[in-house]
Amino acid sequence: MLLIPCPWCGERDEPEFHHGGEAHIKRPLEPDQSTDEEWAEYIFMRTNPKGVFLERWVHQSGCRRWFNLARNTATNEIIGAYKMGEKPPISTIANKQKTATVSNKKPKGVK
Amino acid sequence: MVDAYLRQSPLAHLHLAARATTSNALPDAGVVLAEIPYLSQFVLRGNADNQAFTAGIKKALKLPLPISPCTSSVDKTGHSHILWMGPDEWLIVGPSDDQAHINSSISTAFRNQHFSLVNVSESRTLIRLSGTQAQNLLEKGCSIDLHPSAFSPGSVVNTHLSHAHITLHRLNSIQQPTYDLYVHRSFAEYLWSWLEDAAREYGLDNRSK
Numbered sequence: 001m002l003l004i005p006c007p008w009c010g011e012r013d014e015p016e017f018h019h020g021g022e023a024h025i026k027r028p029l030e031p032d033q034s035t036d037e038e039w040a041e042y043i044f045m046r047t048n049p050k051g052v053f054l055e056r057w058v059h060q061s062g063c064r065r066w067f068n069l070a071r072n073t074a075t076n077e078i079i080g081a082y083k084m085g086e087k088p089p090i091s092t093i094a095n096k097q098k099t100a101t102v103s104n105k106k107p108k109g110v111k
Numbered sequence: 112m113v114d115a116y117l118r119q120s121p122l123a124h125l126h127l128a129a130r131a132t133t134s135n136a137l138p139d140a141g142v143v144l145a146e147i148p149y150l151s152q153f154v155l156r157g158n159a160d161n162q163a164f165t166a167g168i169k170k171a172l173k174l175p176l177p178i179s180p181c182t183s184s185v186d187k188t189g190h191s192h193i194l195w196m197g198p199d200e201w202l203i204v205g206p207s208d209d210q211a212h213i214n215s216s217i218s219t220a221f222r223n224q225h226f227s228l229v230n231v232s233e234s235r236t237l238i239r240l241s242g243t244q245a246q247n248l249l250e251k252g253c254s255i256d257l258h259p260s261a262f263s264p265g266s267v268v269n270t271h272l273s274h275a276h277i278t279l280h281r282l283n284s285i286q287q288p289t290y291d292l293y294v295h296r297s298f299a300e301y302l303w304s305w306l307e308d309a310a311r312e313y314g315l316d317n318r319s320k
Binding site: 008009010012013015016061062063064065 | 180181196197198200254255268269270271274276
């Protein structure tokens with residue numbers, strides 16, 4: 001079970017939360033001018049990375065607020081939570097990715 | 112507001128008051144449960160950063176608005192509370208005959224301001240839990256750290272108790288820990304039954320009035 005750090009309530013168990021998909025999806029600025037491809041891109045297309053993923057969660061059974069979470073989809077490691085409208089913790093994410101690449105290297109002598 | 116003669120507790124069919132024990136009938140009971148129905152409950156929404164709003168609430172209700180997450184405030188009588196529900200949301204709780212007073216005092220104070228006050232008195236009932244084993248009982252179905260160092264008197268959280276959504280409030284009682292469990296009316300019977308069952312090993316005293 002994930003222990004998710006709500007920006008307001010602190011760490012709580014996963015059943016109190018609902019997942020809201022990828023974060024920072026921008027709605028087309030001029031909907032009337034958008035093509036079908038642009039709409040499809042906005043509505044359906046999502047990245048599916050193995051590694052750090054920025055996603056939305058809502059603390060449904062707690063304070064009922066939406067927030068963003070940076071989570072590693074391969075290890076389930078939670079890098080940090082940040083409120084709606086705030087910028088993702090890019091430096092922390094970059095550091096984590098750096099250490100992840102180092103640890104993925106094969107030890108000496110292993111082919 | 113529901114007419115008084117139409118009001119019915121969601122646990123009315125269990126006849127808790129008729130089944131209640133008299134005081135000191137069960138001195139060894141580790142858990143004391145009581146339903147406290149018909150409380151006045153209002154959901155207040157507003158901007159906590161707005162000084163006029165927070166000061167106005169304090170003046171209208173004689174109670175400070177709890178701004179820090181998971182905290183509450185209580186008046187001198189100990190019967191009225193404001194519980195933190197979210198960064199811009201609070202639950203105002205008072206005695207059953209307080210509905211009109213809460214409604215009018217806030218509405219008058221903020222006639223031209225942006226806020227929201229909704230009467231939700233019928234949505235939840237209150238189960239009060241105390242006794243020496245109260246914390247052990249809650250820990251059977253709740254993942255919150257209830258140790259006094261983490262969940263001090265006055266703390267309030269929205270969480271799950273045995274899968275049912277509750278608002279859990281630890282009262283400022285000097286004696287033994289007392290917890291108020293606000294439960295939505297459709298879950299009230301389930302939660303009461305679960306509490307009765309979970310309390311069996313500690314001995315249960317029902318003090319509903």
